[in-house]
Amino acid sequence: MFQTIIDKINIKKGFPFKKNKIYVIYYEYPFTYINTADKLLSTWFDFGSFVDEWTIEYKNQIGTVKAILLYYGLPLRKKRSSDVLITNLEDLENSSDKLMYYKVGMYHILKDFIYLDDIQFNKILKLLGLTNLIKDIKGKPIKVKELEGKDLRVDFSTKSEILDFLKLIREIRDIWRIKI
Amino acid sequence: MKNKKLIPYMIIIKLPEIIGYLNYYYLTLQRVLESEQIKDEATKELIKEDIRFLKAEILSLKLFYKLTANIYKTNNTF
Numbered sequence: 109m110f111q112t113i114i115d116k117i118n119i120k121k122g123f124p125f126k127k128n129k130i131y132v133i134y135y136e137y138p139f140t141y142i143n144t145a146d147k148l149l150s151t152w153f154d155f156g157s158f159v160d161e162w163t164i165e166y167k168n169q170i171g172t173v174k175a176i177l178l179y180y181g182l183p184l185r186k187k188r189s190s191d192v193l194i195t196n197l198e199d200l201e202n203s204s205d206k207l208m209y210y211k212v213g214m215y216h217i218l219k220d221f222i223y224l225d226d227i228q229f230n231k232i233l234k235l236l237g238l239t240n241l242i243k244d245i246k247g248k249p250i251k252v253k254e255l256e257g258k259d260l261r262v263d264f265s266t267k268s269e270i271l272d273f274l275k276l277i278r279e280i281r282d283i284w285r286i287k288i
Numbered sequence: 289m290k291n292k293k294l295i296p297y298m299i300i301i302k303l304p305e306i307i308g309y310l311n312y313y314y315l316t317l318q319r320v321l322e323s324e325q326i327k328d329e330a331t332k333e334l335i336k337e338d339i340r341f342l343k344a345e346i347l348s349l350k351l352f353y354k355l356t357a358n359i360y361k362t363n364n365t366f
Contacts, residue, residue: 188330193337199330208326212317212334219341276309280345283303283352286295 123171124248130159131175133252134237137261141247142166145176149235152224157194158183163253170253177252180262181236181270182213186254197254207262214270221274222281229278238267238274296360303353307346314342 125131125142132145142164149155158176177184177197185196195213203209221227233239317339326332 193333195334199328202328203331204327205325205331208320209331209334212331212338215313215338215341216334219338222345273313276306276313279302279306280310280349283299283306283349286299 123169124166125164125171125173127174129174131173132235133162133164133173133175133177133250134247135177135179135252135255135260136237136264140250140252140255142173142175142250143247146235148228148231149176152227152232155183157192158185160186162186165251165253166248178237179260180210180264180267181238182210183217200260201258206260207266210262211266211269215273218270218274218277221277222284227281229274233271233274238271296356299356300353300360303349303356307349307353310342310346310349314339314346317342 130145131142132149134141134143155176159174160177161172162175162177163170163172179197179200182195184200185194186198188194188196188198193216195209195216200206200209200213221229221232317335320326321332321335321339326335
């Protein structure tokens with residue numbers, strides 16, 4: 109019922125986001141931006157499994173988009189899964205220490221980059237929004253209904269700790285690729 | 289162009305530093321888990337997964353270091 113109403117609103121008001129496209133939502137309190145997902149982001153590792161349907165508001169228009177939500181760079185599904193360990197909004201909200209959930213979630217995601225052959229670390233940083241200030245991301249400002257009224261802020265400086273971890277992952281990967 | 293003969297020595301110098309950092313992350317997470325600062329199971333599960341990864345990586349890199357050090361007849365300290 110709710111979905112049908114949203115679909116009707118999408119058609120009537122010319123909601124600019126397409127149903128058959130995958131978007132990426134960058135969330136960093138208090139900003140949220142949306143952009144088309146780079147092909148690399150949706151094919152790397154299992155980022156495809158992070159695609160979820162989110163209800164967004166853009167210029168007073170409400171609609172749904174298929175998107176990867178990046179919470180300070182950490183991909184989040186909407187709900188927890190019973191069979192796979194996957195970072196998600198439900199667990200983040202229920203965590204006793206959101207900052208720790210964010211950090212260990214990022215380690216969990218980034219560690220797998222050791223095993224990928226064709227990985228470009230500079231591109232990862234850019235696509236995950238880890239080096240950019242969120243305002244520099246060329247996207248459209250939106251509101252995500254599922255995140256409204258929730259206090260999900262983490263200290264911005266934590267990003268630099270994440271960058272240190274990624275640097276370490278990069279070094280390990282380089283070591284494993286050296287032929288002695 | 290890289291001098292290939294230098295690569296093993298780079299490994300021997302670089303590896304202990306990398307293993308040291310991994311140990312730091314490992315011990316920090318282990319401490320967080322033991323301190324009961326985290327109450328929810330989801331975060332605990334993530335921490336346990338990360339610890340498993342760090343432990344495996346530390347062991348593999350230590351073995352790799354020993355192998356490289358033996359091949360190139362360098363004193364290994366691990």
